[in-house]
Amino acid sequence: MxxxxxxxxxxxxxxxxxxxxxxxxxxxxxxxxxxxxxxxxxxxxxxxxxxxxxxxxxxxxxxxxxxxxxxxxxxxxxxxxxxxxxxxxxxxxxxxxxxxxxxxxxLLLKGTQHCLAPMSNCVLDPTLSGAYHFLGKWTLEENLTLFEISLGTNLWDFFSKNPSYLSFFNESMASDSQMVKLALKDHSAVFEGLESIVDVGGGNGTVSKIINDMFPKFNCIVFDLPHVVENFTGSNNLSFVGGDMFISIPRAHAILTTRK
Ligand SMILES: C[S@@+](CC[C@H](N)C(=O)[O-])C[C@H]1O[C@@H](n2cnc3c(N)ncnc32)[C@H](O)[C@@H]1O
The missing domain is CATH 1.10.10.10 (Winged helix-like DNA-binding domain superfamily/Winged helix DNA-binding domain)
Known part of the structure; x- marks a missing residue:
């Protein structure tokens, strides 16, 4: 026909x-x-x-x-x-x-406040973006994530086994998170009345540091997988805590979580 x-x-x-x-x-x-x-x-x-x-x-x-x-x-x-x-x-x-x-x-200029070059390099990385060739297979698999299909392991385990990729990824997230400053400037009222916040999946703490700069009395806890936070040091109102968010997360007045 x-x-x-x-x-x-x-x-x-x-x-x-x-x-x-x-x-x-x-x-x-x-x-x-x-x-x-x-x-x-x-x-x-x-x-x-x-x-x-x-x-x-x-x-x-x-x-x-x-x-x-x-x-x-x-x-x-x-x-x-x-x-x-x-x-x-x-x-x-x-x-x-x-x-x-x-x-x-x-926004691609190196060393500027709103540089999105690390974010762009990470998204366009052949190993990471190659995962999207497997969307069809992923759709038909009951339990496997896209990265488990393309990398043979979940994304977070891949980063833990490849420290250079972990820094590459953390830098990319940090560059993306710098944009939060622009939003916070006009919407700081969202945080009024709060004394503490836990940034779940907070990576290297870029967002928490931005919040801390704007609200110095605020207590921020950056919570992420143990191998992600193990080399970061906090300050008197910012701490890094390692763990698994699917098991438990530290207590705070508010939870910040980003999903990309
Ligand atoms: C998309 S990134 C967000 C990074 C960060 N919020 C930022 O804006 O820079 C997701 C984060 O979740 C963390 N993560 C993944 N699984 C986790 C788990 N089970 N418990 C805690 N953190 C986890 C990853 O290590 C990663 O840093």
Whole structure:
């Protein structure tokens, strides 16, 4: 039976566009990874003004055969909101396309308060993101998590056996958590009347430290798996406690828990 025999060719092509759009959607993430791997945002920032393709390619020491690839990726990223395309007068008096930072690419600059580069690198890590190839298998398995299928172990055990991945993950969570500062600035009333809080799955305590900075009298307990907190030291109003949240959690006036 020909299911599409009633459809016009233009309708079938529209369907094809939907399929292809999703087939290649990963190129959005891969271009972002390319931008992070080559530190493009930092290069533009250090340049101090919009950068031309020529200048970017020479800073990156791109072989001539790949310059066109750089142009395509930069245009793709511009289309997706990571750069503005402007025009600059070049030394030869000719106007050249140049790329400027947007808010999204400023969030990738290293060493800034709201740097999301560690979060982005972790999400795009091939080992971790590779898990999403197994969604079909996961759906049909009664008890296995996605990471148990892809890594052969649950994510937290994988981190405990791979300390470099654990720091990589903790840094990524910390970079994501920095954004909490922006929310707290306008919503501090949420914490009024409380004296203590337990941050369940609190990682390296980034969120708790932010809360402590805003409310110095507040007592924060960062609760996470023992191997996660074992090397962190607290202060007089912040403590790290190791344990399993499925067994028990320390008592406090409020519980903070994040689910990503
Ligand atoms: C998505 S991360 C959240 C990190 C942290 N809240 C932040 O914003 O930076 C989840 C955290 O839960 C912790 N975790 C996982 N299973 C746990 C358990 N059974 N008991 C306590 N913590 C656990 C992980 O080690 C990880 O640090």
């Amino acid at each position: 020909e299911l599409l025999s009633e459809c016009k060719a233009s309708e079938i092509f529209e369907g094809q566009v939907v399929v292809y759009k999703h087939l290649y959607a990963y190129l959005d993430s891969m271009c972002l990874k390319w931008c992070l791997d080559l530190n493009i945002a930092d290069i533009i920032h250090n340049h101090g003004q919009p950068i031309t393709l020529h200048h970017l390619a020479s800073t990156l020491q791109v072989p001539p055969s790949k310059i066109n690839g750089v142009r395509r990726f930069m245009r793709h990223l511009a289309h997706n909101g990571f750069f503005h395309i402007t025009r600059l007068l070049h030394d030869d008096n000719e106007e050249k396309e140049a790329y400027a930072l947007t808010i999204a690419s400023k």
